[in-house]
Amino acid sequence: MQEGKFLKQYEVITIDPPYATVRSGDELFKVPVEAHLDTWQPLSENYSKDHKGILCNSSRVFTRHTKSIDLDSFEVIQENDTPMTTYFRDKNNVYIYSSMCTFSALEGAAPRTFEIMDIKKGFGTDGQHDYYYAQQLPYRLADARFLNEHYAEADGKIYAAYTRLVPADAATFVIPEPELISNVALDKDHVFFREQVVAEADARTFRFLNGCVAAGRAYYRNCDIDFYAKDEKLAWFIRTIDKSFKKIRSKSIGAFDFKVEDETGYGYDKENRYLQGKKV
Structure with missing residues (x-):
């Protein structure tokens, strides 16, 4: 062709x-x-x-954007099927359309010098600014240390989704389950879900329940997104694709644990059992 x-x-x-x-x-x-x-x-x-x-x-x-595109110079830079991502440019802008974002112009990106660094990871650069999909990174890629698929450290700061500043102490920042639960982390003072501090969670004693995260754990429905954790005062149900933790006030927090019955995961204590964080 x-x-x-x-x-x-x-x-x-x-x-x-x-x-x-x-x-x-x-x-x-x-x-x-x-x-x-x-x-x-x-x-x-x-x-x-x-x-x-x-x-x-x-x-x-992209019909909503046609008037702002210079059709004469519009071209495809590169496309990839998995994950679905395509970069375009015209004489004025660089554009991206992806399973990770809607059709967007990369703010400030220079079309003549733009290069794709890793299309599968969504990294590009024009030599002056670096990008993660449609978002300009607040640091240079060369200065970053990627902790997992969600968190990065650069210039002594922690970023969630590689772009959003986390109010964390970088020196003590850890991700307890960096591959299985990529968007939950803690430092010496706080537990974080994405970039947000989880109010009332105790970073000193917070831990995921072994039955949810151990190697060889029993299969349960949504075992890739649903998890239970606890600290010394509260239990927690975490669905990693949602926006928040669900707090569980248990009268017997020391006994709070996790089990699988008929491929369904339950939290339980001496008084109750919990499905997706709710008493059943």
């Missing part, structure tokens, strides 16, 4: 919506019937454009 070239002369071979097969010179092209053939140009395996806008496979996309 000759990317970025008009089909100056073409012959329509077949029309089988949503595509038409077109011959131009010695090449065959699969063109969306939605496209205007006289101005259609292939950009990549999945993307193309015409004078009206951008197409992904057979559908028009």
Whole structure:
């Protein structure tokens, strides 16, 4: 496929919506019937454009942004299927569309010097600023130490989702389960969920219950996102994809533990058992 070239002369071979097969010179092209053939140009395996806008496979996309895009210079820089991420640029901006973000312009990114450093991890740079997907990083990648897939340390500071400042003491910051539970951490004073301090959690005694995190633990539904923990005063149910911890006030906190019954995980103490943090 000759990317970025008009089909100056073409012959329509077949029309089988949503595509038409077109011959131009010695090449065959699969063109969306939605496209205007006289101005259609292939950009990549999945993307193309015409004078009206951008197409992904057979559908028009990014229509809300068409007026702000310079279509003449718009091109695909690189695309990746897993995770789904595509970088674009025109003469004015660098753009990204990903399973991690909506179609966005990278603020401040210089199109002429922009390079993708790792498309699978969402890292790019224009030489002056570094980016994590659509967000400009508040530090340079060369200065960062990535602690896991969620937390990074740079210039003596901790960042969640690589971009949001965590009010943590970097010298004592630890991630108890860095791979299994990537967005829960603590320092000498606080427990953190993402970048937020978990009010009332005691960092000194906080721990995840062994039945949730131990190697060889029993399978239970949502075992990759649902976990129980406790400290000396409270128990906690944590669903890592949600926005907050769920506090459990147990009358027998010392006995609070975790078990699996019929592939369902329960927290329990001497008085009650808990499903997803609620008494049952």
